[in-house]
Amino acid sequence: MKVFKLPDLGEGLPDATVREWLVREGDSVAADQALVTVETAKALVEVPSPYSGTVEKLYVAEGETLQTGQPLVGFTEPASGQASDKTREKTPEKSKSSGEDSGTVVGKIESGSVALAPEQRPMSTRSRNATPAVRALARQLGVDLSRLHPAGSRFSEAEVRAAAGGHPPPAREAAPAATREPAPAPATSAEPARRAMALAMSRSRDLVCPMTLCDEVDISDWPKGTSTTLRLLRAIAHAAASEPNLNAHFDNDTLAPQTPVNIGLAVDAPRGLFVPVLKDIAGHSDGELLDTIARFKQQADEGGIPQSDLQGATIHLSNFGSIIGRFATPVVLPPLVCIVGAGRSHKAVLPHKGKARVRKLLPLSLTADHRAVTGGELARFLKALKEHLES
Structure with a gap:
């Protein structure tokens, strides 16, 4: 398992608080895709993935704080006989036995029965027309932003509260430790x-x-x-x-x-x-x-x-x-x-x-x-x- 640690976000603070996970265990992600929203030095920052892969483990739950350099996300290692994104050749290699293209993977392929298709960037359905803080508020109030249209380029907090109609958020079942959402706590936030x-x-x-x-x-x-x-x-x-x-x-x-x-x-x-x-x-x-x-x-x-x-x-x-x-x-x-x-x-x-x-x-x-x-x-x-x- 490849472990991605919390990077130095350049704000002069030794830690960060996880506010919103944007992926779940088992999700496929692409390089530079946003993984998580963290809060540090008075800013909400989206941390991108350093490489493509499958999320195997989320080390921190929402609302928890971790130090810079501590494990954040674990990714599944490439399967045996396959190379990572960084070791693929840009030009195809011809098979010595058949003269056909054997794929773009460096090294010997023991079995030719599996075709290697080009990697597809995962499609994200997450709304991009709201700030991380507004998305978090919408989630707490049970508002589905994908069904609404903002008055401007992005949703405001007032629009989310109006969409909620003043009703409390619906009850939810307990979620796993790495994906559960914290109860609203103004003092903590x-x-x-x-x-x-x-x-x-x-x-x-x-x-x-x-x-x-x-x-x-x-x-x-x-x-x-x-x-x-x-x-x-x-x-x-x-x-x-x-x-x-x-x-x-x-x-x-x-x-x-x-x-x-x-x-x-x-x-x-x-x-x-x-x-x-x-x-x-x-x-x-x-x-x-x-x-x-x-x-x-x-x-x-x-x-x-x-x-x-x-x-x-x-x-x-x-x-x-x-x-x-x-x-x-x-x-x-x-x-x-x-x-x-x-x-x-x-x-x-x-x-x-x-x-x-x-x-x-x-x-x-x-x-x-x-x-x-x-x-x-x-x-x-x-x-x-x-x-x-x-x-």
């Missing part, structure tokens, strides 16, 4: 996200030498309905062009400014803190950025942000003021160098053009890793940020 947050904060505490600088921006002249988040994204990209060392990675005592500006946007969700990344801010229109932010918020609520959208940040933004609070001490997560925090806007009486006026102010709190940048660099970055927001 949030555990990987909070564990990831704890590990990230511990790493920041141990590595970063933080310095925080605060100021307020006069945003009284902003047009009504202006998106604060969008203005902040544009201002950060502008300030990064002025002070590129703040849009950088600091790793192994080496400061490496990054291009383009990829902003990790902190998103608060019931299951924990998610930080999806808006890639290449300058290369996207305002509408595209707003659409992406809306998608991230929906995915965070459903717990299905793709792994690729959680990677590649060069600077972070936390708009905590959308809830409450004016100033904070945002936490830098290495290898990043800087995080921008925006507080709750408020009104204050200030001198303006020689008179006392009521002005609207937006508090800003910036933290940088003092190992990598100077206080002057942080101050100039904040100055450029403030000037762009007030323009």
Whole structure:
């Protein structure tokens, strides 16, 4: 039996929790076919099969956690006298005795009574128009997505709950250990996200030498309905062009400014803190950025942000003021160098053009890793940020 072990998923965590098996024991699978959905580092990730074969054993039940490098799936070994996919020749070999094609298998075939047909990729009937989290919810509520059509390109959590009609899921018989589905447990489902947050904060505490600088921006002249988040994204990209060392990675005592500006946007969700990344801010229109932010918020609520959208940040933004609070001490997560925090806007009486006026102010709190940048660099970055927001 060939054993496929849980690979390193590149999220910096030593383990993963199995959320949904996409195959069962005895199924035939093709190389790169999704085997299982696991949760790690706040993302639901589909793990593909490294090769074709027949599933002989599932080592872990849904809801259980395993370490990276531990057995995940066992595959049946190729039958004696047959070679694996990787040892087949691409050109046919002629039989010495009959002159006919003996097949595309390396080595001597003792019996010619069995014809070798080309391998057929197994057909998958699993719905691909829903995220792993939404498929899991549909399974819990007894909703068959194959009989429905989403309003958009993918089903949303609201559509699944509406299809369930508010009725509890039907009772099911006990399943084998490797294929049974766990009972809904909100506290358990949030555990990987909070564990990831704890590990990230511990790493920041141990590595970063933080310095925080605060100021307020006069945003009284902003047009009504202006998106604060969008203005902040544009201002950060502008300030990064002025002070590129703040849009950088600091790793192994080496400061490496990054291009383009990829902003990790902190998103608060019931299951924990998610930080999806808006890639290449300058290369996207305002509408595209707003659409992406809306998608991230929906995915965070459903717990299905793709792994690729959680990677590649060069600077972070936390708009905590959308809830409450004016100033904070945002936490830098290495290898990043800087995080921008925006507080709750408020009104204050200030001198303006020689008179006392009521002005609207937006508090800003910036933290940088003092190992990598100077206080002057942080101050100039904040100055450029403030000037762009007030323009």
